[in-house]
Amino acid sequence: MTKKQSRMLGRIVVTFVLYAALLLARQLGALERVPHEAVLCCLYLIPYLLIGYDIIWKAARNIRHGQVFDENFLMMVATFGAFGVREYSEAVAVMLFYQVGELFQSYAVGKSRQSIAEMMDICPEYANLEEDGTLTQVDPDDVEVGSVIVVKPGERIPLDGVVVEGESLIDTAALTGESVPRRAAAGDAVVSGCVNGSGTLKVRTTKEFDDSTVAKILELVENASSKKARVENFITRFAKYYTPVVTIIAAVLAVVPPLVLGGGWREWIETACTFLVISCPCALVISVPLGFFGGIGAASRQGVLVKGSNYLEAIAEVTTIVFDKTGTLTKGEFAVTEILPAQEGGAGFSREELLELAALGESCSNHPIAGSIREAYGRKPDVNRVSDAEELAGHGIRARIDGREVLIGNEKLMAAQGIACTPTAGGTVVYVACEGAYAGAIVIADTVKEGAAEAIAAMKRVGVKKCVMLTGDRREAAEQAAAELGIDEIHAELLPGDKVSEVERLLAEEGEKEKLAFVGDGINDAPVLTRADVGIAMGSMGSDAAIEAADIVLMDDDVRKIAAVVQISRRTLAIVRQNIVFALGVKALILVLAALHLANMWGGVFADVGVSVLAILNAMRTLRMRNLRV
């Protein structure tokens, strides 16, 4: 609790004691012996002024500034009115409970603000700069690119860089929500904001602090609450009209019915005062941003940065998700996926022999495909077994292995040499022939990311109707990946510009309440990310431009998180809507009851402060959403 809050609490306690004493005295009949009405009024004025002096002071000051329909003013008029109709006890109670509600509100908001701040406590305070063998602690802001910094065990990595010395496990949980630490050794890139584990690392910085991951993330999160959701704007606009309207009705009710019906001033003034208490807009206005704030916090705890309440709102309505293939659904690395020795009439090689043959043949090539084959082989090929290797441009390789003539290459090579091969689909196919006989084929393809199929299944479960994949790759490769992943629609062999037009076509197909999200790793994706209703980018692999252009960033590139964010967003919106309906419903109900003389000022206090407290408690549930399983 802050100083201000504890002072308020003190005032509330003292007032409460005084007020309780007065109530007790009234119950015991002691107040009937008070000689004059004015004395009685003064007795109640003591607790009233104690608890409400600041409200009256603020109301007076704000009127001078032309702020008429201000909460303080409404409370002041309502309680003055109650005094006027000799409802002293109610006047004190209304003021007291109003202050209790305000205190609780400020405490709850502070608390949730704090818990988000803790979650976002990733800002490094210093960097250990190494210069000429000595270490100095400096502000991360002052470290230049290319300097060497030392990160001791348990310290936060202050700047992005590359490890030059040492080995350690790095805890990336604060950034990615991933609890398994990652190993980092010399040559590995490390990201600022992560916590170093047990070993000391020497890191050569590659970015200035302002461009480092941690600075970028903090900036994104801080800006998130300035982009307001539709409901949020709706409710502030609503509050703008709500308060004056209710106040005017109150004024009318205080005057017109008694004049028309003749008499009954007291009841009608009390009704008007009840209206004024209910007309305070804060319960509505506070619960909406608080809910979104919690939702964004819950998402960032999962390693997903949502750049604004409006995007959190939009992703709940996503029915179409468009994926970029390479780097998003697939790893973007080529690997051997299939080894297919020739069936009958072939050279009769086993899978291992076929792979060995290919690896030996490709041992001297620096083509990426050769690299993938060598990687699948696992051992270092024995170069002495290979002689006369020659590269046949556009076809493949001819080499002599253990004295036998081996041909390794594409379909064209086989055709040119008159070797019958079994055509194989999917990815890039490398055919192998030995001594003029077909030996088999090796398929190399971009491998699907772990969890990508699971992610798509989860998205379908949370209500995404259509998953589309866009890629510049060949159709066969795309179709194979799509089948593996459960994608509904693919568009292959696209040029970068085609992606935008494809997304625009899909956007045009959407219904009124449907939204389209685009997920990409950001290489050439920035225009599409901006064009989609919700752009989702890969945080650790993506380019800075993509993170800038995106609305939602997946810090650990895990597409499975998208379904979780949709869940968080739906729950946040549900809580926000509950609050709006509940607050408006209770207020409307009490207004009607008060107009019928069925509710008194106590009802009014509940409709204002009570509703406000309940709405805040409800909104705080968004903070506790964790470990969502879809």
Add this chain to the structure above:
Amino acid sequence: MKKKFKLEDLDCANCAAKMEESIKKIAGVRDASVSFMTQKMTVEADDERFDEIMKEVVAVCAKVEPDCRILL
């Protein structure tokens, strides 16, 4: 130019909304946002007149919510 300011003692969500609305009405302000949750204000305004505009912003905020201080 876009600048961010910290706010102190911004106690009511409705006041934040009112402040935001009034700031947006100041001539030269392109966009403004007052976040009750983070207690921060972002003002985007013309470069040449920024300091002048900020003076107006401070005045307007003092009018809406005198308790709230802008940390410049």
